[in-house]
Amino acid sequence: MLAVGGSPAGPSPATRTSELYAPATGTWAGAGAMAADRQSHATVALSSGKVLAIGGRVYSQTVLSGVELFDPASGTWSAAGTLANPRADLAAVRLADGRVLATGGAVDLAGNAGGNPTDTVDVFTPATTLATAPGALGDQGTRIAGARGIALTNTGDQPLLTEGFAVSGPNAAEFAVNGDACRVVEPGATCSIPVQFTPAASVPAAPRCSSRPTRPPGRTRSR
Numbered sequence: 001m002l003a004v005g006g007s008p009a010g011p012s013p014a015t016r017t018s019e020l021y022a023p024a025t026g027t028w029a030g031a032g033a034m035a036a037d038r039q040s041h042a043t044v045a046l047s048s049g050k051v052l053a054i055g056g057r058v059y060s061q062t063v064l065s066g067v068e069l070f071d072p073a074s075g076t077w078s079a080a081g082t083l084a085n086p087r088a089d090l091a092a093v094r095l096a097d098g099r100v101l102a103t104g105g106a107v108d109l110a111g112n113a114g115g116n117p118t119d120t121v122d123v124f125t126p127a128t129t130l131a132t133a134p135g136a137l138g139d140q141g142t143r144i145a146g147a148r149g150i151a152l153t154n155t156g157d158q159p160l161l162t163e164g165f166a167v168s169g170p171n172a173a174e175f176a177v178n179g180d181a182c183r184v185v186e187p188g189a190t191c192s193i194p195v196q197f198t199p200a201a202s203v204p205a206a207p208r209c210s211s212r213p214t215r216p217p218g219r220t221r222s223r
Contacts, residue, residue, distance in 0.1 A: 014039035042092035048157035098159030126158035
């Protein structure tokens with residue numbers, strides 16, 4: 001269990017410290033400090049075991065847009081992007097595909113005790129990596145139609161979201177790629193991207209297949 005930030009008592013300045021609880025010993029221990037003091041924020045556990053601290057406020061009318069990530073393996077906090085909209089007293093949840101949805105809250109604390117609410121939404125996409133470079137499909141000098149598979153491995157600690165795949169190289173139009181089965185690749189999983197070769201002329205071809213993520217890793221999006 002991780003306790004993150006908060007306020008010591010009543011209307012007082014927030015803290016940036018965190019503590020980790022060990023059920024086996026029934027004890028708490030320091031777990032590093034965030035870059036920013038924060039209270040009235042949201043925390044979300046990612047599928048990797050890492051924890052996001054999202055938005056919140058420092059004190060008085062200062063509402064935060066920063067996001068920080070706790071890594072239990074190293075016991076350290078690091079920056080994890082910026083919300084498109086600062087928000088305190090928000091709601092946040094991890095989606096089935098690994099992204100995190102942050103909704104509502106107050107954009108400032110002026111006007112009344114609860115602040116001025118917002119109906120905006122932010123989406124956070126955790127960073128991940130690929131194991132392979134673009135896959136070579138080889139020389140098709142024999143000009144024989146057929147199908148091949150390109151292995152796509154997610155070596156990151158978050159689900160990999162893909163939006164589209166492209167074939168490039170000589171006579172790329174003779175190759176059709178279907179990435180529907182690889183829209184979401186779980187951490188450590190390998191997905192096979194089927195590529196169909198249909199020759200249209202007697203010219204050798206050696207294209208390459210590449211993937212495109214849905215958005216830059218570790219960014220937030222507002223709508």
